[in-house]
Amino acid sequence: MSLSWGSLAAVLGLAVPVAAALWEFVLAGRKRLGYRVQLDTTIRDSAASGPATTVLQRMQWDGTNLSDPSVVLLRIENAGWSPVVAADYVAPASDPVGIRIAFPGRRVVGMTVTERSPQVPPTFFVPGAEGFETTGREVKLPKVILNRRAHYKVLAVLDREEGFTEPEFPEPEVTAGIVGGVRGGNIRKTAYYPFASRQVRWLLASLILVSATQSAFTLAGSEDTAAPLDCAAGTLRLSGSTAFAPVLREAAEQYERTCPDARIPLTATSFKGSVDGLDTLAAAGAAARLPDGRGLGDRLTFSDGPKSDGRPRLLPRPVALSLFTLVVHKEAGVEDLSLKQVRDVYAGRVTNWSRVGGNDVPIHLVSRNPGSGTRTTLERQVLDGRPLPAVTTPDCAGLDRDRPGRCEVGGTGTLLDTVASTPGALGHSEVGAAAAHDDVRQIRIDGYPATLEGADQGAYPYWQTEIAYTYGEPPADSIAAGFLRYLADEVGKDIVRARGHRPCAELDKPLLCRPDGAPAAR
Template sequence: MEWFSAENVIAVVTAVLGIAASLGVLWYERRVPRRTRIGYRVQLDTPVSSAERSGRAGVRLGLFQENPQLSELSDATLVLLRIENDGSQSIAGDDYTGRELHGLTAEFTPRTIQGIAVTAPLNADHLLDHFTPAAGLRYTRDTVFLPRVPLNRGVHFKLLVLLTGGTVGDPVRVSGGIRDGGVFPNRSTTPDDIPPLFSRASRLITVLLTVSVVALASIVVVRDDTRPPMGCERGELTITGSTAFKPVADELAAKYEHDCAGSRVRVEARSSGEGLQELDERGAAAKGGSPALIALSDVPGTERQTGLQSSQVAVALYTLVVHDGVPRRDLTTDEVKAIYRGDVRRWNELRGVPEDYDLPIVLASRKSGSGTRDIFERTVLGGDIEEAYSSPDCETKIDPSAKVFRCELDSTARVLAKVAATPGAIGYTELRSGSTAKGVHTVSLDGRIPHPDTIAGSDYPYRGVEYAYTYGSPPTGSLVSSFLNYLLRGGGQEVVRKHGHLPCSMSEAGAICAPDPAEPADRTQ
């Protein structure tokens, strides 16, 4: 199922972690009472001789200068004990619950205490005022009694103890009673570290949330945001018909196959007329079925093809193209009509063409049944039909008496190739194909230049509607139905626009795509 995608799973896990963390914090705040806690740890436990060698002799001499003979004792050790408030509440003097004057005891059994000193950080040096005999500071053979020192959260003091007997590493234990809390050993990686800002559980949740969010963001960044066609279907489909629309059909087929695994779309463009005829014949042979075939056509089907169902795809622009050597980039509609009637047969008979450009005008035309030719005859020639062809290859004229030097070709690609290879040749093509071919250039009509950005607002005449035909209504859930939706309403619309056409689904194309009731129905013969 598409729901179980990587980004969806990570998004759900991230959301669950966030909700769990929020509920956990809320529960903790409501259910878990605020704790008072004193923590302690041994930060130094070393022989006195080692302290001297490591530079700590000054501490020893300053603290025990009245007993210089202690430096000669082979078993003398120094212990530095850190005691701190590492709970969530401040501790006042009356929070110590013992009945004795002192608040805490520090035991060093089996070693014997020879002397003590107390230090505090600069920002808490006021604590030293509490360490007096009157407040309860004293020591016995193996125990130090510490006063009821008030400690704000995170504040600490240190106890430096000189010991004899025993060995380095003998246990040290601090005990005492604290209201709503207790005294516990804690750990540190450095002698003067700072208590962590977050608890271990908080750090774990933060790490998990961060990893989840980063993973989700990575998927969003690198994934392909192109949405697959609506209702992808498997199977095989053939697209036939218009050769002018073939570049669009090729890209549509490749993109649909990429987005929809298990589909195969072949493009077999011939001409609009041949495509409609093949669709009509295969549909009739299917006896009520709908073949896996779509015919793209530049013109409507004939009245005899009653089983065909059309969908308007896009407005397409066409243009006249001439060999690059022809020195004209604009022709009037009257000049074009005269050329295709045979009234003008050589280029130097036209205005603006030098006398020495004395080449015959060679018409590279499409065969009957071509939608591009049909639109050219209706919109540019004013309904006139092109003269009969007089050359099989646009190189030799088989009938010297013919009014025009004209050959017929079966595809847009062959027209472009022939015009590019034949000096003095002229032809017509779909605009996008003509704008990218080498060896030819386009010509405007009556000063009107065809451009994809001005299809709707221009009065440029050589344009028409591209149709997609199926035999009857394709079954729901079929590849034909899915591809048709993709072409008319889905991701295929971007491909159509990319090739310079205006989709009929867009509002500005409405007036052009609307059928003309006065237009003859039979346009493919």
């Protein structure tokens, strides 16, 4: 029986990939240790300075003097098909260190493990654990047991070494090996997802040509490349919180890059505040005149806290815990206030910083406009439900520098600039934006700084649940539903975390992220 060219191509198209897969993943790929550099940025990089600045300035508050700080996030993973155990690492049995990471031109200030697979024991990374340490320019990691596809992430905070003058730093040098691994067992830098050796990739590329030849007999056109699971086509309109806007801008950019048929147009006025966003969403839903049970698939709004009553068709989805902070002009002379002192200041009982141990400067309250979630959270959770005092001037430039007063502004950036330029000014802001502004000072409350740990443990009061709202239930295949899934996925959570917020699913007490915005009983 003779075979046609099409039949021969079909046989080759089946046999060769099977043989290649057996060789790469069963024979040669039994053990494979890999790493990825997921983030390597300095405070000089404007595109990523927001999250890096937050962490590094916090290090400076703790007394560390960083001249040219940077952060590196590495993912260590088992990229093979066999578990990696302690005995597999190429190191003496008496040496607890399995992986060494050097940073040429930089010294290590500190490190932490930010994420690990559920099956990776946390005991490997507790302070003082054998093999888990830093020494000068090097990070040492223990002989971690990694099942197939298991991973963990290490975040290192670094500073430029004296005498290193190159403008850019070399890539981190990762040294490790496993017994019986692929190509000598040395750790390999992997792509986004471990795939195959160079030889097999060349072989598969050749097979693509064969398959294309066979397909030409049966197909008249080419098939579109399937988009990732969370991708959806269409245009998505985002609105709402200015405090959460940096997260949404970065996530929208990444989503458009991942999903070529998605469009998320954003302008300077896309985010005007939580209440404005809720109003915009409600108006769009009413104009659409959707029947009960159906929702808008092209709009989302984000609010610092819960909606008000009277919006029954707006459905909440808690996304993250957001931190806020009080900020003052750097010449106010205060760094810590008790909760009672904060309430006295906003009640008008204290009008000069000297009354609370600061300099002899009148207090000027700079607040967000009504409708701001940051302001609403201040009134509800810090001021015990009491409203702010009356505005004394409609324009902050008109504040009398010799008398106390209050004015209002529209956005977080404008508020921070106003506080920085007004002696004695006190305002409120999202923590990430405040940390990135050099000319304001954050205020501790009852001795507690604005940290996620303090909020999670009930010690720090100025925080709120960041909530995504939809008008009705969006269709499962809509761009609104896809973007929400993206925020809850690994990449989205990395963006949320990098901007100083905490995904609700990662909290020690997830009930803090309640849709009604009320703290769970403690």
